[in-house]
Amino acid sequence: LKPFWLKWGPGIHRLAMSRTAPNQIMRGLGAVRQNAVHRAVDPVSFEDLRARPDQIGALVYSGRRVEPALYHKRSVVDRQGELCVRDGLSPVTGELVDGFQIAPALCEVQALAEFLDWDDDGVLSLTEVSTALAAFLPVDEERVEHFLRDNFNVDASGAVDEEELVEKILPYCSMHLGDLMSAAPLVRVPEVWRGSSHDELSAWFDHWHPSGSGEIDLRDLRFAVTSTLYRACGDKMDFVTKETVVSLFLAEAQLLGEGGLTCDAFIELAASALQANLPQRPQSSGDDHPGAEGVVVQLEKAPLRLAIHAPFAKEEDGTYLTLEASVTDSAGDLLGQAAERWGDARSLQLYLDGQPLAVDPRVKLGEVSG
Numbered sequence: 001l002k003p004f005w006l007k008w009g010p011g012i013h014r015l016a017m018s019r020t021a022p023n024q025i026m027r028g029l030g031a032v033r034q035n036a037v038h039r040a041v042d043p044v045s046f047e048d049l050r051a052r053p054d055q056i057g058a059l060v061y062s063g064r065r066v067e068p069a070l071y072h073k074r075s076v077v078d079r080q081g082e083l084c085v086r087d088g089l090s091p092v093t094g095e096l097v098d099g100f101q102i103a104p105a106l107c108e109v110q111a112l113a114e115f116l117d118w119d120d121d122g123v124l125s126l127t128e129v130s131t132a133l134a135a136f137l138p139v140d141e142e143r144v145e146h147f148l149r150d151n152f153n154v155d156a157s158g159a160v161d162e163e164e165l166v167e168k169i170l171p172y173c174s175m176h177l178g179d180l181m182s183a184a185p186l187v188r189v190p191e192v193w194r195g196s197s198h199d200e201l202s203a204w205f206d207h208w209h210p211s212g213s214g215e216i217d218l219r220d221l222r223f224a225v226t227s228t229l230y231r232a233c234g235d236k237m238d239f240v241t242k243e244t245v246v247s248l249f250l251a252e253a254q255l256l257g258e259g260g261l262t263c264d265a266f267i268e269l270a271a272s273a274l275q276a277n278l279p280q281r282p283q284s285s286g287d288d289h290p291g292a293e294g295v296v297v298q299l300e301k302a303p304l305r306l307a308i309h310a311p312f313a314k315e316e317d318g319t320y321l322t323l324e325a326s327v328t329d330s331a332g333d334l335l336g337q338a339a340e341r342w343g344d345a346r347s348l349q350l351y352l353d354g355q356p357l358a359v360d361p362r363v364k365l366g367e368v369s370g
Contacts, residue, residue: 029247033092035223037069038127040134040141043092044075044239046230049135053309054320056135058118059083059090059097065118066095068128070135075239076100105319106136106311109170113162126158129165133173133180136311138354143184174312178349186354188370192228192274193281201271204228205263215260222255225274232278249277302327304365308338308350317342327366331358334365 033043040049049056055073058065069092077100078084090097104111116132117124126145134141148154153164160169173180190203208224209216229246250256253273261270303324313319321341325334331350334357339345350357352370
């Protein structure tokens, strides 16, 4: 953790607290994990579940699920295939666990419905269904929840029968995936860097506080800060170290209390501390600096490792394709490789973060944002 400072001033009483005990620090991150579960985010790596749809699954005890949380396999199972959770307990609920179960594919509607009905009562909450769909598909979980409530049989308490999921909701998603993505579009999180401007920090804050008025709940701000710092730490840092670093940051930045914070107060009191722990903004390949031309050539030669997920493909065709491409390859080239696996290219569409990959198939992959 890099050194940081906080500027205190009037109004900080909402965040003021005594020196935080170590166990309270770890409990603070535990609450953030609970928040992650309802956002279709892996509560250990804080990575979007949809980023690795082939690894989505749940912790089990004696072959049965013990909680609604979904994880990436790589977050809770080591390379030897052994479960790697502290003291054999769920990181989210503290329930005893002894294994990991991969979720069935979306095309296996009955098996998936039974998997999502983790407590085996024949009923799922609307939040569980929308979160599961957002875990597998590039859609926003809150907008999916509104879409399901408006278009399917959901009772006043927000309960969805397993039969409704099997016979109506999942078949609709399969046949009208484009419509679902249009109704519940994914909103990309604005990036922030060590040198981000006031406007960029405001855009990041507003993403996590979409109402745009009053104060953001500290629980939501803790999640936003945690996911941002986990990403900044990179893949080379293990999860235990990330947990320690981020837990200490939340405590030292006085973000473990109750209450809320306005955007102006966040930028005044805590943004500098956050930015001190973020990387510098990457330089554009077109920047005018010594060696820039050589960097561009290296980027053009470096292969892109890509994965294409076809969530409703038939089981025998597979739902996942990994390949290598170049930034000079076109979107049409990529579509052609997908067609070799899943059929006529004219019937296929490629999306990135819920948006069409490219309107013109001649567009080079290096020209596609993201």
